[in-house]
Amino acid sequence: MQITVNGTATEVQAQTLADALDELGYRDAKVATAVNESFVPATARDAPLSPGDRIEIVAPRQGG
Amino acid sequence: MLLYGTEINSRLMLGTAQYPSPAVLAEAFRCSGAGIATVSVRREAGGDRAGAAFWDLIRDLDVTLLPNTAGCHSVREAVTTAQMARELFDTPWIKLEVIGHADTLQPDPFGLVEAARILTDEGFKVFPYTTEDVVLADRLLQAGCEVLMPWGAPIGTGLGLTNIYGLRTLRAQFPDVPMVVDAGLGLPSQAAMAMELGYDAVLLNTAVAKAGDPARMAEGFARAVEAGRLAYEADPMEPRDMAAPSTPVIGRAFLT
Numbered sequence: 001m002q003i004t005v006n007g008t009a010t011e012v013q014a015q016t017l018a019d020a021l022d023e024l025g026y027r028d029a030k031v032a033t034a035v036n037e038s039f040v041p042a043t044a045r046d047a048p049l050s051p052g053d054r055i056e057i058v059a060p061r062q063g064g
Numbered sequence: 065m066l067l068y069g070t071e072i073n074s075r076l077m078l079g080t081a082q083y084p085s086p087a088v089l090a091e092a093f094r095c096s097g098a099g100i101a102t103v104s105v106r107r108e109a110g111g112d113r114a115g116a117a118f119w120d121l122i123r124d125l126d127v128t129l130l131p132n133t134a135g136c137h138s139v140r141e142a143v144t145t146a147q148m149a150r151e152l153f154d155t156p157w158i159k160l161e162v163i164g165h166a167d168t169l170q171p172d173p174f175g176l177v178e179a180a181r182i183l184t185d186e187g188f189k190v191f192p193y194t195t196e197d198v199v200l201a202d203r204l205l206q207a208g209c210e211v212l213m214p215w216g217a218p219i220g221t222g223l224g225l226t227n228i229y230g231l232r233t234l235r236a237q238f239p240d241v242p243m244v245v246d247a248g249l250g251l252p253s254q255a256a257m258a259m260e261l262g263y264d265a266v267l268l269n270t271a272v273a274k275a276g277d278p279a280r281m282a283e284g285f286a287r288a289v290e291a292g293r294l295a296y297e298a299d300p301m302e303p304r305d306m307a308a309p310s311t312p313v314i315g316r317a318f319l320t
Contacts, residue, residue, distance in 0.1 A: 006107040025110030030119055032105065032148035037140060039147035056107065058148055059115020060122070062089075063104025063132045064079030064219070064247075064269035 001051040017055065018045035024057075031059050065264055067100075067211055067242055068157070068189040072128060074099035075259065076289045077244065078282070079269025086121050088278050093125050096282035101127045102159055102267065104134050105149050115152075130191060132159040137172070139179045146183055158183060159213070159246075161193045169219045173200045177207050184208030193246055196230035198237045205241065212238070213246035213267065216258060220270045222250025225257055235262045252281075252288030259292025260300070 002011050005024060014020035017033060017040060033040045034056040040047070049055075065072045078098035083089035093101065101122060108115050122129065131149035136142035139162060146158045162179050164172025171194055180190045184207060192204050196214045204212060214234055217223035225231055226248065235243065245258040246267040255266045266289060275281035 006109070026108075029108065029113060030116045030152065031108055032152045034144050034148060037144055039144050039151075041151060056148075057110075058105040058145075058152070059108035059112075060119045060152055061104045061106040061115065062079075062081040062083075062118065063102050063134055064081045 001049065003049060003052065004054045006055070006057055012049075015048055016046050017049060020049060020055065021045065021057070026057060029059065031057050033057055065242065067191075070128065072099040072265075073097075074286075074289075075265040075293055076255075076286055077102065077130070077246075077265055077267035078272060079267070080122060081269055082273035083278060089273075090121065090125065092272055092278040092282040093127065095279040095286065096272065097286050098282075099127055100130050100267075101125055102130045102132050102269065103149075103153065104132050105145060105152055128157075129153050129155055130157050130159050131155065132193075133161045133179075134159075135163070136161060137163050139175045139182070142175070142179045143182050146179075146188060147186075150188065156187055157189045157191065159191045159193060171195060171215075173197065173203075176200070177203045180204055180209055181207040191244070196227050196234045198234055201234055201238060201241075205238070211242045211244065213244045215247045216245045216254065216266075217248025219247045221248050222271055223248055224250060224254035225261075228257075228261070231258070231263070232261055252284040255285050256288040256292035256295075259289055260295050262296050265289075 012020050012023055014023045036054050074097050076098045077100040078096050079102045131153045133142040133145040136145055142162045162172045162175040163169050180192050183190050190209045191211050191213050192209050193213050201212050217226045242264045244265045244267050245263045249255050249268045250271045258266050272278050272282045
């Protein structure tokens with residue numbers, strides 16, 4: 001299905017957020033996630049994705 | 065200094081952005097003696113591990129982390145960012161920024177209060193980036209904030225304390241609330257002035273990171289913060305308009 005990952009249209013085979021993270025190269029990465037502007041905790045990534053979902057994947061960065 | 069029940073040994077809080085290299089960042093922190101480091105969250109590409117590398121760097125600093133919601137312009141954005149930051153950094157502390165104006169990066173006071181209330185209800189310890197407005201400060205305290213972080217000047221300007229009257233009024237209005245002057249500082253003398261006004265701490269980033277020698281500037285700020293705090297605790301003299309001789313007048317040799 002087609003979803004949007006960090007602002008970029010992306011085609012994935014995965015049906016869940018957890019599988020999408022694996023498929024897109026985030027396995028074991030230190031990241032946090034949101035789907036359609038709502039936070040999805042690491043413990044809830046088995047929920048199914050829907051076509052058109054907007055996924056944000058963020059990591060620790062420098063800040064002021 | 066006690067912030068949300070946590071004892072912090074330094075009154076200097078330092079940002080982690082804009083340094084020329086990770087090594088310079090680490091050296092600046094060492095010279096600053098800062099007890100708190102601000103951090104952020106940003107998009108990461110698949111296969112990239114920049115987040116993990118930065119995480120290793122800041123863990124070695126041995127400081128308390130204060131994640132921010134920098135760049136958020138809406139309540140929802142700020143709340144979701146805070147939730148992601150809490151999971152990533154494993155802390156309920158959040159420097160809450162809800163920006164209302166692109167050029168000045170001035171906080172949106174209405175969104176700030178709303179987001180502060182939502183996050184407090186969710187168990188966050190909110191450090192709101194605010195203005196020196198006393199009414200807004202009161203609303204933030206009512207929303208559950210136990211620390212306030214008024215700006216000295218807009219972020220990244222280095223202009224120092226642009227409204228000393230407002231900062232003095234805010235300090236006097238809430239004498240028991242821990243308050244941190246956050247943003248706009250460019251020079252150690254400005255940090256010392258904030259401390260002399262009775263602020264509990266200062267938070268800065270650009271002034272150190274963009275200095276020609278960040279480590280040296282970090283040490284300069286550390287000393288200024290300490291000097292300003294000592295001066296505040298020492299109960300300074302009252303200024304006066306007319307001169308008053310400091311050397312005794314009695315006993316002066318009579319020479320004409």
